[in-house]
Structure formats: structure tokens, C-alpha cells
Amino acid sequence: MRDIRKNWLLYLMFLPVAVYFIFFAYVPMAGIVMAFESYTRQGGMFLSEWVGFDNFHYFFASGKAWLVTRNTMVYNVMFLGCYTVFSIVAAVFLSEITRKMFKKISQTLMFLPYFISWVTVSAFVYNFLNYEYGIVNKLLHYMGLEAIDIYSNTSYWYFLLPFLYVWKWVGYGSILYLAAIVGIDQEIYEAATIDGASRFQRITRITLPLLKPTMIILILLGLGRIMRGEFDMFYQLIGNNGLLMDATDIIDTLAFRSLMGSADFGMASSVGVYQSVLTLIIILAANWLVRRYDKEQALF
Amino acid sequence: MQSNKKRIWSMLALSAVLGFSLTACSSNNNNASEASDSAGSSTPAASGSAPAASESASADTGIDHSKEVKLVGYLLGEAPKGMSEVMAALNEKLKKDINATLEINYIGWGDVASKYPLILAAGEDVDFVYAADWNYYVQESNKGSYLELTQDMFQKYMPKYYAKQDASAYKAAEIGGKQYMIPTTTPDRKVNVMVLRKDVMEKAGLTNPTKMSELEPYFETIKNDYPGMIPLNLDSQYDLTTPFGNLVSEKFAYPGAPTDSGDPASVGVYTDNEDATGKILSITDEPVQSSYKYAADLMKKWYDAGYVNKNPYSNKVRSKDNFCEGKSGVAFGNSNDIQATLASCKDKGIDTYVIPVLSPSGHAPANSWLNNGIAIAASSKNPERAMEALDLLMQDESYVMIDYYGIEGKNYVVTADNKLALPDGVTSSDNTYPPDAAGFWFVDKDFLKPSVDWTDSYVELYNKIPDYLSQITYLGFTFNSEQNKTEIANLKNVSTQYFMPLAIGAVKDVDSSLGTLADKMKAAGVDKVKTEVEKQAAAFLAAKG
Numbered sequence: 001m002r003d004i005r006k007n008w009l010l011y012l013m014f015l016p017v018a019v020y021f022i023f024f025a026y027v028p029m030a031g032i033v034m035a036f037e038s039y040t041r042q043g044g045m046f047l048s049e050w051v052g053f054d055n056f057h058y059f060f061a062s063g064k065a066w067l068v069t070r071n072t073m074v075y076n077v078m079f080l081g082c083y084t085v086f087s088i089v090a091a092v093f094l095s096e097i098t099r100k101m102f103k104k105i106s107q108t109l110m111f112l113p114y115f116i117s118w119v120t121v122s123a124f125v126y127n128f129l130n131y132e133y134g135i136v137n138k139l140l141h142y143m144g145l146e147a148i149d150i151y152s153n154t155s156y157w158y159f160l161l162p163f164l165y166v167w168k169w170v171g172y173g174s175i176l177y178l179a180a181i182v183g184i185d186q187e188i189y190e191a192a193t194i195d196g197a198s199r200f201q202r203i204t205r206i207t208l209p210l211l212k213p214t215m216i217i218l219i220l221l222g223l224g225r226i227m228r229g230e231f232d233m234f235y236q237l238i239g240n241n242g243l244l245m246d247a248t249d250i251i252d253t254l255a256f257r258s259l260m261g262s263a264d265f266g267m268a269s270s271v272g273v274y275q276s277v278l279t280l281i282i283i284l285a286a287n288w289l290v291r292r293y294d295k296e297q298a299l300f
Numbered sequence: 301m302q303s304n305k306k307r308i309w310s311m312l313a314l315s316a317v318l319g320f321s322l323t324a325c326s327s328n329n330n331n332a333s334e335a336s337d338s339a340g341s342s343t344p345a346a347s348g349s350a351p352a353a354s355e356s357a358s359a360d361t362g363i364d365h366s367k368e369v370k371l372v373g374y375l376l377g378e379a380p381k382g383m384s385e386v387m388a389a390l391n392e393k394l395k396k397d398i399n400a401t402l403e404i405n406y407i408g409w410g411d412v413a414s415k416y417p418l419i420l421a422a423g424e425d426v427d428f429v430y431a432a433d434w435n436y437y438v439q440e441s442n443k444g445s446y447l448e449l450t451q452d453m454f455q456k457y458m459p460k461y462y463a464k465q466d467a468s469a470y471k472a473a474e475i476g477g478k479q480y481m482i483p484t485t486t487p488d489r490k491v492n493v494m495v496l497r498k499d500v501m502e503k504a505g506l507t508n509p510t511k512m513s514e515l516e517p518y519f520e521t522i523k524n525d526y527p528g529m530i531p532l533n534l535d536s537q538y539d540l541t542t543p544f545g546n547l548v549s550e551k552f553a554y555p556g557a558p559t560d561s562g563d564p565a566s567v568g569v570y571t572d573n574e575d576a577t578g579k580i581l582s583i584t585d586e587p588v589q590s591s592y593k594y595a596a597d598l599m600k601k602w603y604d605a606g607y608v609n610k611n612p613y614s615n616k617v618r619s620k621d622n623f624c625e626g627k628s629g630v631a632f633g634n635s636n637d638i639q640a641t642l643a644s645c646k647d648k649g650i651d652t653y654v655i656p657v658l659s660p661s662g663h664a665p666a667n668s669w670l671n672n673g674i675a676i677a678a679s680s681k682n683p684e685r686a687m688e689a690l691d692l693l694m695q696d697e698s699y700v701m702i703d704y705y706g707i708e709g710k711n712y713v714v715t716a717d718n719k720l721a722l723p724d725g726v727t728s729s730d731n732t733y734p735p736d737a738a739g740f741w742f743v744d745k746d747f748l749k750p751s752v753d754w755t756d757s758y759v760e761l762y763n764k765i766p767d768y769l770s771q772i773t774y775l776g777f778t779f780n781s782e783q784n785k786t787e788i789a790n791l792k793n794v795s796t797q798y799f800m801p802l803a804i805g806a807v808k809d810v811d812s813s814l815g816t817l818a819d820k821m822k823a824a825g826v827d828k829v830k831t832e833v834e835k836q837a838a839a840f841l842a843a844k845g
Contacts, residue, residue: 040442040443057786058785061790061825062789063790063820064793126611126614130611131609131610132610149610151611151613151614152611238613239536239613240536240796240800241611241614242796242798242800243801245796257792257793257796258793260792264789265421267785267786
């Protein structure tokens, strides 16, 4: 109580966030019951018939549960890794640039893809890569090379998907890290310069180690999304293309494809619950690992 | 000191950004449950309106119009440019006749599967929606999204409709003994068609093609002599499985879509439309198996030869919509919706040739009552007034002319010999309200008129349609998939992954792909679905007598 009186301003600042989470994260959690019901309009959320785990059945009976779970995890780990590395590299580069004009322009250009929706991106990609009149194949044609059929060959997408993900998100990520770099005490750099440290040494010995706490927090937050496939991206880029499906099907697209049309809320929520439970396990495990090695850095 | 201050500011900035990202993930996580939450909360309103409806029906016979109401309806497709003028004209009449005004919203073709159930589930501000057996009528009825309609309601609020409608239509619309839909009084008389260009046909030396498999020289000519035109330029929704289906139709009376889903891009349980005993077939039964192999072999040959666009999954433009621009060699559609294509080709000076898609015996299935219709949303606050409005929109000639053809003198004129024509100075490509385009497909089509624009080949086809149509064994049968939700969900998925590539010919080996498809369907539980379809089909046939 005394704590509240003493730090009332901080508590006041926290209040909107608390309200937001109570209403948009905790209250809707009651909706989990729908995953165990055969939902009807008359019954509504709480009075529909209780069917236990029936709604989960289709997901595991599809024979693809393991495949899509693995795909979701592998892609997201890949995305998170690329995103973290490229964001840090970009942030370090940006912080070392002294020409203000150039810095602002490059930062803006990097940030721009963040605002483009995947729908638009998929249209770009289609016009670049499609077999009949895509720009890439036109170029190959002028150079006298064979056209490549990207939309029916999985191997290209293992590279294309992370590439597009990084292209879209790196501007956003670099800002987070740049903010952390700006926060590093300039005196440390000055002292290092006087001691004769090269620019490269300053980066590896000062900037990167001091970025570690930020990095750990961001990675832990990123892990919270690890079972949520980037639905927009996969659905817009790949869509219903059966030829690519074994390589690019994630939990979200599988559920969408199976249930689109029947729009059964119970069955759809069952997938959400499945993802949430796995996510919870992963976050707890990751946090436990961080705690073991460095108690200070753990989230909780 | 200076740097300290700076650090505080940057930490604040960082925490603000982190806060953003935190909230961003959490809101993502809860999207699904939020949507369902709002669905749950609107339920009381829905159940409240049903008793109100029956109450007022029993109270007195005169209908009270003293309170002005605004009705909101959802149709499929896109609003034509001239929609606002048409709405103004309709509202003026409606206001006078039943003291109501109307607002029509559209669900775009690409979003139907996701948006249609959501609009009904959210239940806000929707009085009537387009309904059809191919558009989730059974599923949504099972979920209780529509208001149950009784004979009394039709008699009282839709007198014109009630006078015209055939008694069997009410029977056909019943799901579990209850009717939820207002089926059209005039089931469509249409057949699926393919449209070719006469100039290409001449070059290819093709005189009177009657079916898909004869078109190979046509495709070859396009490939060689028409750069920029793709012989089969398929879109992701309608066209994708159409050539395949047309090829299968050459072998037996293929329903175009399996009985269990009504979705042409899906797989599962079939029947031969012209088999009077109505035997239910699976993909490994004859004639399905050999016909699928025949169609898949040809499609693969064409795909490998470059006659089919490589990635129809990403293409959202239907072949009939870029046919006249010279981008696709064949336009796919049905004898109703192809009219606009034919007219716009005529404007551009392209001669067209229309081929109906028929079964080996030369027939096409007649459409069921449920092919076009409208339903009242369970959450509608004014179901009575909505029905009255629909009675006028569907069955009153003065209304039908407006909602189907637009404003007289601006979108159409009627010639001396009672044909439909465009006013002077208007061409079919700049008509702001083209016929049939506004989604009012459930109106009484006996009011419609032939058009002066019709080409000779279309008129010939149009006159022959009644001869083509045959009453199929399962006309009006709708499969209730309530018991097989799990299997259907997985079959849909199998269909996308293993059937669709086969249908466009993009597989390495047809035989092994067909084998894989059959295996995967078995694993997804197709046999269980088949048993259930057989049970319901037998009951349907028994009731039919």
C-alpha cells in the first residue's frame, strides 16, 4: 500500500496497460471453452453442447499434425534467428553512420516494407516470379537461360520465405536495437577510443555485449509467437498451391483450409488452444533456461 | 549529466516500443477468441427476435407499417458502379409501399468462404443474406444462423411469392424438417459453357468442336501464333477445376462437385447424375476412376505443353473477364453469366463460339430450387418487413426491372418487340449497372427479357437449353454433414493438396498421384462420409417415391 502511495505516478502510467490486458487478453480467455463445445448460435458461448476433445480430433486425424507443427516451429525459429541477426547488424551499421542525411534515408527505406501488407507483397512476388510473364523469367529469357518455375518447386521457398520476412521486418527490428545502442553511455566509447580500440573492436567488445539484455528480452518475446504461424504471409504467398504444401504448410494454414466454409468455431478454437498450450510450454522452458544461466536476464 | 538524461529518454523510448510489441502479440493471440466472444454476446438478441416475430403474426392480420425501418441485406459479388442510383430508385418505391428503406452490402467472391459465416455469426445489423445450396446453406442452417420460416409467414408477408411458388420448393429447402430459405420461384435454366474465339478456330482448322478434348489444335495455335494469350488462363476460384470437370463430363454425367461438399474444388463422394438408381460412388469406383484418369492425363499433357497457366492459385481474374482482352484462349462460365463477356467481345469485334458442357447423352443437370435464394438472418430485428420487401424485390415486375436491369433510359431500354437494349450512347462495357451483375439472382426470372445484343450462337444455345436440361436423380438433395465434420475438414485439405494439382495437370506422374489421392482420402475417412451420404440419399429417394 505504501508502495502505491510512494510510486503513484508509475502505477498510474501502468493503469491503461493493465486495463488493456484485462479486457483484451484475460477476459477473452473464457472463450477457450468453445474448443470443447459443439457451438451453435442458440447455445452461444457457454450453453452449447459439451463435446470434450471431439473438436481436436480432425487436426490429429489429418495425418499432418506433426508436419505442420514442425514446419511452424522450424520456419519461426529460422525467421526469429534471421530477424535478430539482421536487425542487430543493421542497427550497428546505422549507429556507425555519421552522415545524418544518409542515415535517415536508409532508415526510412528499410522501414518502408513494414507498412506494406502481405497481400500487396504477394502481388509483387507473383509479378516478379511467375512463370509466364514474371520479371525474373523475362530476364533469364533475355540472357538466353531456361525459365524457372518457382511456384511448383519447394526448394526456392526455403530461401524466399526467410528473405521476404527479413525484408519486411528488419527495419522495425533495427529500430529496437538502435534505441538500445543509443542508450549506451558514450563515455565508454570515448575511453575505448583513447585506449586505441579500433572501430571493429568497439563494436564487438562494447556494443554487442551491451546489447545482450535487449536481445534476450526480444528473443523471449519472439518465442511467444513461435507456434503462431505468420498466417498472412504463408496464405498470401503460397495460397492453395498443393505442390508446395508439404514444405510450406503451417498450423494456421492447415486449420484455415480445413475449416474454411464450415466455419465451425469449436473446431477453429481447438487449434488456437493447441497452439497456446505449446507456446506456454516453450516460453516456460526458454525462460527456465535463461534463468539457469543468467538469473538477471530472465523474464520472470 | 547530459548523457544520463539522454539515457533515460532512450530507455523510455525503448520501453514504449517494447510495450507496443507486447500488445501487438497479445492482440494477435486473441483474435480468434475475440471474434467468438462478440458472436456469443449477440446471441440473446437473436433468440429474442424469434418469439417477437411469431407474436406479431398471431396478434392481428393487418400489417402495421407505421414505424419506418431500415433493412440491411448482404449479397454476393461486387456493387456495380450505378448501384447508388438504383438503390435510390428502389428505396423511393419501398418507402412508399411498406415504409422501409434498404441497404445492400456485398461479400466479394474471394471472401465468401471466410466472410459469409462471420457476418451471420456477428449478427449485427443484418436482415437478409443471399443463400444457396452451394453457398453453405446446410452448414449455416445447422448452426442456427437463419430464421426459421413457416408457411404462415410466407402466406402473410410474401403473398405474391406464395401465389407463385411451387409446393415442392418448400420441401426442398427443409433442413431437418425446418425451412430456413426463400428459394427462387424460377430455378435457373442454364448450362455451363466454354467460349472460343472464331479467328483462332479458323486458323486452327477447327470447325464444329463440341467438347473440351477436341480443343487441342486450338490450344496449339494460340501457343504458336498468339503471344500474350494463354490457352487456359485459370483463376484460383472458379476456373481451377473447370477444364478437368468438363473432361470428366465427357465420360459420364459428372455432377461437377461431390455430393458431400458441393464445392467443385473438393473431393469425396460422387454419383452419376443420370443413373436412375442413384448409386453413390467413391473415387475408386467406375466410372469415376477411369474418367478421372482420362481427364488427368489430358490435363497433364496440356500443362506440360504450356497450355495452362503455371500458377492458377495466385491468379484472381476469371478467364471470362480477360477473354476479350486476349489474355485467355477459352472463357469458362454458364449461359447466364457469360452474356456480359459475349457482349463486350462483340463491342470489340471479336467473333465468339459457344460450346455447352454436356454429358455423354447430351444433357445437363437442371438446377434445383435451392440454386438461388435468400434467407432471413436469425438476428434480424424486422424479419416481417424484410420478407415484405423481398416479396416486392423478387416478385413485383416494377421492382425486378430495377434491381435486375437498373434504371430505364439509363441502363436499359425496352424495344418495340419487347427486347432489352442499351440506351443510345451506352455500350455494354460502360453500362454502370449491367444485367445480372448486382447479385439479385433470386428474382422471378419470368420477368426477364431477351437482349438485342445476343449473338446468333448464343440465341441458338439459349433456345436449346430446355432440351439439354434433364431432371437428375438427386435434384434437390442436400447432404447434411453435421455428423461428419471432422472427415469433411480433412477431405477439404486432402483435396487442396492432392486433387487440385492433378486437376490442372501439374503432377509428375498421373497414376501415382491418383493413387496417393485415393489413399489420402481413405485416411481422411471418406468411407465414413460415404456411408452417411448413402443413408441420407436412400432416405431422400424413399421420400421422393
